[in-house]
Amino acid sequence: DAGVIQSPRHEVTEMGQEVTLRCKPISGHNSLFWYRQTMMRGLELLIYFNNNVPIDDSGMPEDRFSAKMPNASFSTLKIQPSEPRDSAVYFCASSFSGPQETQYFGPGTRLLVL
Amino acid sequence: GENVEQHPSTLSVQEGDSAVIKCTYSDSASNYFPWYKQELGKRPQLIIDIRSNVGEKKDQRIAVTLNKTAKHFSLHITETQPEDSAVYFCAASQEYTGNQFYFGTGTSLTVIP
Numbered sequence: 001d002a003g004v005i006q007s008p009r010h011e012v013t014e015m016g017q018e019v020t021l022r023c024k025p026i027s028g029h030n031s032l033f034w035y036r037q038t039m040m041r042g043l044e045l046l047i048y049f050n051n052n053v054p055i056d057d058s059g060m061p062e063d064r065f066s067a068k069m070p071n072a073s074f075s076t077l078k079i080q081p082s083e084p085r086d087s088a089v090y091f092c093a094s095s096f097s098g099p100q101e102t103q104y105f106g107p108g109t110r111l112l113v114l
Numbered sequence: 115g116e117n118v119e120q121h122p123s124t125l126s127v128q129e130g131d132s133a134v135i136k137c138t139y140s141d142s143a144s145n146y147f148p149w150y151k152q153e154l155g156k157r158p159q160l161i162i163d164i165r166s167n168v169g170e171k172k173d174q175r176i177a178v179t180l181n182k183t184a185k186h187f188s189l190h191i192t193e194t195q196p197e198d199s200a201v202y203f204c205a206a207s208q209e210y211t212g213n214q215f216y217f218g219t220g221t222s223l224t225v226i227p
Contacts, residue, residue, distance in 0.1 A: 056214055105159065107156075
């Protein structure tokens, strides 16, 4: 298995632009997580899907952030409009069943908003 | 919500010595406590986890202990090696209140050869 796949690996954009991050979880995993990592705030859980349904989005910072999981093999995290403070590494992770099983992280997307 | 505190933020040890990282949590309903290792520029990877029904778990040179009464858990690495150098994150999770997942702030461990 290729593991969790994320794209793009790096993204540089200008303030106000829309950014879409993509994730393909490990086949057979039914839980997917989006995390943000910054030096100031560490690792933060943004949203968690189970069987393609958002279970907890209380970590989503504001309405500019949205996430979807249209099927079991694909998820997106969208930021519109982007701001410089959104600059971070965004990780997607998947697990077989819920947050209390081993979460396998993708390589991350390094986002820089100018 | 849950508050996970992790200490120390940085730790340097000589190769072969032991390293101990401690975390405290605030919500007694938390029942799952994993530890992740993140090497520089890489993704976090689970190294060991413990559930609230046990007090200790060991995997070769790594062990985790849990004190539910005091609400703290610790990672112990024995016979440290240079490849143990990384940032280690603890986390706490509770199953029944939205499945939130809270990470500690991380400990940067340096093993000096």
